[in-house]
Amino acid sequence: MAKRKYSISISDKRCRSCGVCWEICPPDVLTWQPPLNKAIINNLDACTGCRLCEWLCPDFAIVVRAEETQRREPAT
Numbered sequence: 001m002a003k004r005k006y007s008i009s010i011s012d013k014r015c016r017s018c019g020v021c022w023e024i025c026p027p028d029v030l031t032w033q034p035p036l037n038k039a040i041i042n043n044l045d046a047c048t049g050c051r052l053c054e055w056l057c058p059d060f061a062i063v064v065r066a067e068e069t070q071r072r073e074p075a076t
Ligand code: SF4
Pocket: 010, 014, 015, 016, 017, 018, 019, 020, 021, 022, 038, 039, 056, 057, 058, 059, 060, 061, 062
């Protein structure tokens, strides 16, 4: 079975560099970028789509989405 892919968007405006997301992400997908230490994506391929980062970000800066998988053709 193919591995499911996810996309992560992080709002630079909302992020306040608290570190919650990169501390709780189990596979270390997220990290920070100096000098402001805003959250950035480090290793998207490792994302499991658990959405812990989205749920726990106190500033609602992260949105995780499952990318569309192959569409099934409608029955005729
Ligand atoms: S948890 Fe939210 S506010 Fe905190 S560093 Fe991550 S994206 Fe930024």
